[in-house]
Amino acid sequence: MNTPTPVLRLENIVKTFPGVRALDGVSLSVLPGEVHALMGENGAGKSTLMKVLGGIHQPDEGQVIVNERPVVMNGPLEAKALGIVFIHQELSLAEELSVAENVYLGELPTKGFGRVDWHELYQKTDAILAKLKVGFDAKTLVKDLSIANQQMVEIARALTVEAKVVIFDEPTASLTDAEKRVLFDVISDLQANDVGVVYISHRMEEIFKITDRISVLRDGQYQGSVATKDTDEEGVTQMMIGRKLDLTRKESNHELGKIALEVRNLSSGKAFNDVSFQVRSGEVVGFYGLVGAGRTEIAETLFGLRNKSSGEILLNGEVIDVKSPRDAIEKGISLVPEDRKGQGLVLGMNCRDNMTLPQVDDITAGPFVAEGAEIAIFDQYRDSLDIRTPGWKQDVGNLSGGNQQKIVIAKWLSMKPNVLIVDEPTRGIDVGSKSEIHKLLRKLASKGLAVIVISSEMPEVMHVSDRIVAMYSGRVTRTFECGEVTEDNLVQAISGVSKLA
Amino acid sequence: MLRLSKDEAIRFLGKQGILAAFVIFMLVFALAEAKFISADNVLSVIRSSAIIGVMALGVTFVVVSGNLDLSIGSMMSFSTIVVLDLHDKIGPVLAILAMFSLTLLLGALIGFLVGYLRLNSLIVTLGMLSAIHGLTLTYSGGKNMDISDKSSWFSFFGQDSVMGIPVPILIFALLAALLGIILSKTPFGRKIYAVGGNGTAATFSGISRSKTVFFCYLISSFCVATAGLIQASRSLGSQNTVGQGLELEVLAAVILGGASLLGGAGTIAKTVVGVLMLGFIQNGLLLMGLQFYVQFVVTWVIIILAVWLDIAGKRGKLWSPLA
CATH class of the missing domain: 3.40.50.300 (P-loop containing nucleotide triphosphate hydrolases)
Known part of the structure; x- marks a missing residue:
């Protein structure tokens, strides 16, 4: 099979915490222009894996490989510098600041004497916002936005760097259907630009709508990857919980009271x-x-x-x-x-x-x-x-x-x-x-x-x-x-x- | 040889650092100045710590509940002025009753604002510090108060001894025992730890946060009135500013004892240790010939050191960018 070079590869990642083997030999590869779903129950190791990718945890064993080069990341900034960008489920925005200040937080453009170049800041931010087709501008205060729009600010933040891999963690949890469509457009734009997208979600319907491949974790172990078109919800569920789901519950064998x-x-x-x-x-x-x-x-x-x-x-x-x-x-x-x-x-x-x-x-x-x-x-x-x-x-x-x-x-x-x-x-x-x-x-x-x-x-x-x-x-x-x-x-x-x- | 990793060493410092420093301090001073550990000096240190100590008992309740009380110094001035003024006018018994009632009323007001209205305790009590000072000056017209009859039995609380033990020490000891039992053994005490440790979880367990905090401030004001009684009885006369600055000394003693400013941790026994530590340190510095005023600087250094070691011990690092 003629596959392109993965933008991101994980090889046999092991991470243990006292008493828990949180990740037990996880491998994963993300191709450019691919939307790759990562699934697993709560506690399956998804968030630990993401923390390894974000440089928050260092793996005990195994390697993170970006563009065929093994890397060691000692913190979120190093991950971002490598082009690995996160859209978190929990918002981490400064509410009292403007959208622009949040988007470029920590890297505001400056002119002489370290003064903020507001003109450039607003211009660059508005350019990104235009791509996202949102209904607010760079000067809006974050606290005045709805949760969904705040999510959009998170996404705008990710688009400020030359991203190679963008990781979405349950991005639709607080979005309306219309907002979801905008999000999915953004994702296909990223795809078109050969960015690798990792998409974490519990919502089967979205997974089957927008992803190309699905990888599954269970109890910290990698269960495999399948092309989305070759499987269905039942198949994925089975991979996630390790058995066929018994959906029919037996009648209670005791008398119900009043x-x-x-x-x-x-x-x-x-x-x-x-x-x-x-x-x-x-x-x-x-x-x-x-x-x-x-x-x-x-x-x-x-x-x-x-x-x-x-x-x-x-x-x-x-x-x-x-x-x-x-x-x-x-x-x-x-x-x-x-x-x-x-x-x-x-x-x-x-x-x-x-x-x-x-x-x-x-x-x-x-x-x-x-x-x-x-x-x-x-x-x-x-x-x-x-x-x-x-x-x-x-x-x-x-x-x-x-x-x-x-x-x-x-x-x-x-x-x-x-x-x-x-x-x-x-x-x-x-x-x-x-x-x-x-x-x-x-x-x-x-x-x-x-x-x-x-x-x-x-x-x-x-x-x-x-x-x-x-x-x-x-x-x-x-x-x-x-x-x-x-x-x-x-x-x-x-x-x-x-x-x- | 005992071998400690760096992390373990920091954790040990966080837990026992203050105590270790205190032991070293005592040893050095005892060697340098024999008078320091003489029975006379020890008794005099405890005796002069009694006023701070009594207030620290009340503040322990407030701090364990997760709040602060910075108003106690000016509240003590208030109670002292009230009891000295009324002593000659309505007699000692009624004067003492009036003083306790008025001081408890102030405590209730703070308890209401912090407990029921959920206002930030730092702001409320900092404001009360100033407001009560104003109240005191208004009451006294800015004049010092004196008791005319210097032979009044009122001097008992500050000047007498029972079986060779000075009354202030007895009051401190009895109150410490009583409040120690309340905090550690009663349902009310347990609720204070729950409210200070995690107020939301306490609410989810059916505990009234407001009521618990309210009573902590009431206890604190009771202790302040008691301290004011000792102070007034000792001097039989007082200035409007007699309690000024004591809030920081008391807080230093409480933190030194190991109560967490985040709430949920601390005991009366540890506070008593903290009070004594502070007393001996101040006394040692005086014996060394340092000016009295140096102690204000030293108190601040102690607070900073205690707070730093406390969080360093908790996070296992001397410094961390997070939290």
């Missing part, structure tokens, strides 16, 4: 609108949708962190009013939040203190915290959830993601809730712990708990849920009973294409 939680026509400002659903005790109800569909906001409303603007919440048939997390906790509603480190745990505190935090007022002996009783609670849940830690004195920040998540789950189970809401239960957790947590959620339901699982991972939500509520843009688009859900109709329901039921 309705534990019912939500009627609940709305909260612009976040979500007219949402109704029921959760029976013994049932796992999954909430699936894109980021921003309003799922987390529903959880926050149920937990008293956000005010409802209309609608009713019923717990065991009674209308309840939840004004604060304390209210929710006292009524038996618990929330395992999506941001484990930011919202779930006090990282500088030990395991035991984290676990008993919501009930510290109640486990007392006289005026003091009953530490013996706390340790008993810790021991009980360490054993029943199989939490691996040297002991309760361990700072929770030292545990692995999976064990940290189990501490958060234990924290709420020990409150003996009626309803357990779990938001993104396995985000950033390795595959082994993932399936443990899935089993745990199923087990809790089988013991009669009403469980709500919010997840952005389709296999996860399909695997753990008895029913699935699909959301799009703040509304429930469809509720799937067990057995009627397929990958296709689920994707349709969350992308707003299916008709409202």
Whole structure:
């Protein structure tokens, strides 16, 4: 086969962190003018690989080869100098500065005495913006732009250098359809100029629309590359998870109890609108949708962190009013939040203190915290959830993601809730712990708990849920009973294409 | 030979550096000046540290909750002026009650602004430093306050001893024990660590951040009033500026003890150690014949050193471009 010289080649990259082999012999090559998809589940090693490419991590073994020359990169600036440019999912812009200043941040054009050459700056920036066909100019302040337009500024930033490889990390997460089309135009322009494009995304539909080849990582290992036209979604999924997806879930083999939680026509400002659903005790109800569909906001409303603007919440048939997390906790509603480190745990505190935090007022002996009783609670849940830690004195920040998540789950189970809401239960957790947590959620339901699982991972939500509520843009688009859900109709329901039921 | 890598050495410095420096300092001074470790001198250092110490106990609560209190110096001046003025007018008991009530009211105001309105504690308490100073001067008309009856039992808190131990030291010790137990053993104490360590996670666990912070400031103002009582009782007369600059000394002692300015870490026992360290360092410098005013410079150097070693120990590097 007559293939052109790759602009970027990775050979057998190995990167280990204490206790984890994050990348285990990954090879990859990107051809000029190619759009190359990089896929893999969360924790598969994509972000570590990107950090190696960006010069943030140095590989333990293996080589990065740019234009057939092995290179060593000691930092993002060196990577950029080699023509490797990143468009990050998380924006890293200075909001108070203008678009132009952001685009040329760190390399503003100057004239005599080190003064900024504003004229040249605005001219050069406007030239790039014209290529992107955006509706704002170089002098606009970044803080006045929508998130999507801020993303465009990131892209403009990438176009200031003679890029050889441009890496897009989930670029469409916050874009509208029209904005996506502009982005895809930009990508085909890059392609036409023989730039290699690496495209990281979970969205199959985009992958099959714009990419030429797909490479897959699983557990830090390279699973291979295929031409996009030679495979389909099922094939890629199989490569990503290492087995065929069992999309049909077996009927629950335990009796469902009565309705534990019912939500009627609940709305909260612009976040979500007219949402109704029921959760029976013994049932796992999954909430699936894109980021921003309003799922987390529903959880926050149920937990008293956000005010409802209309609608009713019923717990065991009674209308309840939840004004604060304390209210929710006292009524038996618990929330395992999506941001484990930011919202779930006090990282500088030990395991035991984290676990008993919501009930510290109640486990007392006289005026003091009953530490013996706390340790008993810790021991009980360490054993029943199989939490691996040297002991309760361990700072929770030292545990692995999976064990940290189990501490958060234990924290709420020990409150003996009626309803357990779990938001993104396995985000950033390795595959082994993932399936443990899935089993745990199923087990809790089988013991009669009403469980709500919010997840952005389709296999996860399909695997753990008895029913699935699909959301799009703040509304429930469809509720799937067990057995009627397929990958296709689920994707349709969350992308707003299916008709409202 | 004990061998340490550079990283380990930095981590050790970060954790124990201050203590190590203090031990070396004490040894050098003890060798240079025998008087330094005489029982008399040690007792006098502790005694003169009591006022700073009592305030440092309260500030520890505030700092562990993730906030600052820079208003304590001028708040102490205020409480001192109030109690001395009222002593002759309404008698010592009512004067003391009035002083505690008014000081707690100021603490409640700060607690409300920082806890419930979520205003930045640095700005609020820096502003209060100035505002309370103005309040004090308005109250006193700028004049110094004196107690006319110098034989009043009011002098007990600052001048007497019980079983050979000066009362200020007793008050410091008792208050330290009480607040130490509250911070380390009660649900309220646990909540302070949670709020200071990660306020969002505390909220997600059903803990009221506002209420917790509010009570920390209330405790801090109670300690300030107690310190003001000792001060007033010791001198039986006072200037409007008696507490000026003490906020930095107190903060130095608290940080020296190892409380993190980021919140979530620190204990009363460590603060007591920090207070004593500061006291002995200042005393040592005086014994060496340095001018009294040098201590202001030294206090600042100590704060900088303590803060630097704290973050260097956490990030494992003496300097880093990130964070």
